[in-house]
Amino acid sequence: xxxxxINSFAPVEPDQARVLIIGSIPGKASLTAQQYYAxxxxxxxxxxxxxxxxxxxxxxxxxxxxxxxxxxxxxxxLYQCERPSSLDADIVKTSIVANxxxxxxxxxxxxxxVLCNGTAAFDNYRRKVIPMLTDAQQxxxxxxxxSTSPAHAxxxxxxxxxxxxxLLDYL
Numbered sequence: 001x002x003x004x005x006i007n008s009f010a011p012v013e014p015d016q017a018r019v020l021i022i023g024s025i026p027g028k029a030s031l032t033a034q035q036y037y038a039x040x041x042x043x044x045x046x047x048x049x050x051x052x053x054x055x056x057x058x059x060x061x062x063x064x065x066x067x068x069x070x071x072x073x074x075x076x077x078l079y080q081c082e083r084p085s086s087l088d089a090d091i092v093k094t095s096i097v098a099n100x101x102x103x104x105x106x107x108x109x110x111x112x113x114v115l116c117n118g119t120a121a122f123d124n125y126r127r128k129v130i131p132m133l134t135d136a137q138q139x140x141x142x143x144x145x146x147s148t149s150p151a152h153a154x155x156x157x158x159x160x161x162x163x164x165x166x167l168l169d170y171l
Contacts, residue, residue: 006083008076008099009036014068017108019170024120025078027086027149035060036074039086041150043157044117047164048072070171073108075099077116077124087151088120098128105137113170114140118147 008025029039037044045063049056054066067074082095105111116122122144130138146152146160155163 004082005080005095006031007080008078009034011099011104012036012064012067012072012074013104013107014071014073016071016110017073018071018110018112019115019167020073020075020104020108020111020113021115021117021167022074022121022125023076023117024088024091024124025076025081025083029086033060037148039150042148043150043160044148046157047148047161048167050161051165051167072167072171073104073111075104077121077129088118091120096124096128098124098132101125101129102133102137105133105140111140114142115145115164115167116142117145118149118152119144120147 006025023036026036027039030036032038045056048054048067049063052066052070054063056063058066064074076099078091078096079099080095080097082092083090114125116125122142125142130142143166145166146155146163148160
């Protein structure tokens with residue numbers, strides 16, 4: 001069962017972005033709220049708040065401002081796909097359209113690293129995005145980070161949080 005096509009959100013683009021964090025594509029809670037990582041049990045905002053020193057319960061726009069202040073961009077690997085549920089495993093592979101990362105890097109040539117929030121983001125970035133990039137853009141380090149999704153329960157919050165410390169190496 002394919003389901004309706006879903007689209008990603010516009011990127012969060014700070015001036016002089018140093019790090020770009022990418023997910024796969026928004027889940028149902030995020031699509032409903034029109035916010036990145038809106039599921040109440042997603043660990044993204046608590047983890048970023050911990051490492052960047054802000055309250056993860058701030059209003060959404062204030063959390064985005066915290067990312068921008070730290071020169072962190074936010075986007076998704078996929079621009080569009082079909083997915084009948086919120087699980088990345090349910091993405092219909094033949095429906096995938098990647099976001100235009102060549103344009104991102106043209107606007108943000110100082111991007112020092114791409115951090116992929118989970119395996120699906122990492123795999124889609126490698127398969128669908130990297131072949132479309134210039135050699136210089138392909139040279140930007142790409143890291144597979146543990147998914148902050150509540151569906152990724154093989155690691156504790158503390159384990160995920162500690163691995164996400166890598167973010168600070170690029171700021």
